[in-house]
Amino acid sequence: MDIGTISLILLLAMLALLAIGMPLGFASAVLGVMVLVLKFGPDLLFSNFGTGPLNLLAQRMYGITTNYVLVSVPLFIFMASLLERSGIAKGMYNSLNIWLSRTRGGIAIVTSLMAIVMAAMSGIIGGEVVLLGLIALPQMLRLGYNQNLAVGTICASGSLGTMIPPSIVLIFYGLITETSIHALFKAAFLPGFILAGCYILYIAIRTRLYPEQAPLPSDQEGAVAYSFADKIRALPGLLAPLGVVFVVLGSIYGGITGITEAAAMGCVAVLLLIVARQEFSLELVRDALMRTFKSTGTIIWVTFGATALAGAYTISGGPTYVANLIVGSDLPTLGILLVMMLIFLILGAFMDWVGIVLLVMPVFLPIVLKLPVAELGLTGALVDTPRFVSIWFGIVFCVAMQVSFLSPPFGPAAFYLKSVAPPHISLPDIFRGFLPFIAIQIVVLALVLLVPEVTMLFAEG
Secondary structure, eight states: OOHHHHHHHHHHHHHHHHHTTOOHHHHHHHHHHHHHHHHHHHHHHHHTTTTSHHHHHHHHHHHHHTOGGGGHHHHHHHHHHHHHHSSHHHHHHHHHHHHTTTSTTHHHHHHHHHHHHHHHHHOOSHHHHHHHHHHHHHHHHHTTOOHHHHHHHHHHHHTGGGTSSSOHHHHHHHHHHTOOHHHHHHHHHHHHHHHHHHHHHHHHHHHHHOGGGSOOGGGSTTOOOOOHHHHHHHHHHHHHHHHHHHHHHHHHHTTSSOHHHHHHHHHHHHHHHHHHTTOOOHHHHHHHHHHHHHHHHHHHHHHHHHHHHHHHHHHTTHHHHHHHHHHTTTOOHHHHHHHHHHHHHHHHTTSOHHHHHHHTHHHHHHHHHHSOGGGGTOOTHHHHOHHHHHHHHHHHHHHHHHHHHHOTTTOHHHHHHHTTSOTTOOHHHHHHHHHHHHHHHHHHHHHHHHOTHHHHHHHTO
8 A cells, every 4th residue: 555545544543543532552553553554464564573564663662662861751750749749849839929929920920930940850741730730729719810810820831841951852852853852951941931931921911910810918818928037038948949950950951960860869859858858758759659650651651652653654654755745845944844833733732742752753853854944044053963953843842842731622731730620610711721821832932933043042052
């Protein structure tokens, strides 16, 4: 069967399997075998089991899952689980709250700042949204904050782990595309903080224009006025998490350790903080490990399935077919990139980011590397070095995944928050709160896409 027909069948079969609720990992694995059967036939496929296409798939899966950097993923998840179950995050929230208690919209800004620090510690998304939903949402609702503002702030800020290093999305992108993860982290630094800064700026402007949406705690009956001495006493709750960020990112950017070693050092630092706060217990560690096993298992199964499908499609000539289809459309460079962004956003509304990076990136990145990207402003050495184009496209992909976390109908951030939100907050309510933040994400996506220098500023060094 020709690859065009196989591609059409694959697309329809993927939509059908996801529609009936089959997990992405299993659906991808089944479709991977189907693609090989359609291309090579069952006789050739199964008679040469030790040397044929199936063996190539097994080698590909083994190569990815035995990569040393992949060990950092469960370590970062374990660190996030420890933070979620200890009082470190709540202590940081209380400290920030004391410092910004007299600022209009201060609780929402505190929530965003806390999300930035947590993203810089662990690079995990789901746990942050749940934790912020448990700590910040009741506080904002109690103080009379606008519900849409509270919900949008928590989910958008809680998804910053996609962008801010040490992002697990960037780790997987680097593994799949063989791009330097260290360079990706450096490149993501500025765009990630631009996005976070835009959230905070939006909150500040919105609450200034509509003060009734964010009443000051001092306006509430029985409110506590914090003195400068109170703020100084609150500093330890803030400095301890920042110390963990320094350990993780400082060791990476300083060239002291690799990604995996930095993740392990972060876990040790968090455990020491828990012991110092007298919160350590075997039950806490057990719960964190169980969460780690479950989350890592989900990621690994998706990795197995998506790697099998991507490998089968590659062996069958799929990437070449898609590349010829896109390049032969006579679209300009920007037009091709916009089509890719649209595909990312559509897939992100229905599929997990792990599946997208494993399935789509082996097809899209080779096309991007062949495009005349000088039209977008990349000049000199940046154009001549595919490494830099790969880094830039990885950051563009991460910003697109930021949008996908909030995109209806299956934006995962909404479901994470719904699991801990009060019953009167429905999923449609949550998605309505996302709209201004999705607009901000799209603006930043356009910025990173059209002004590549924003991404390459630190990556060049």
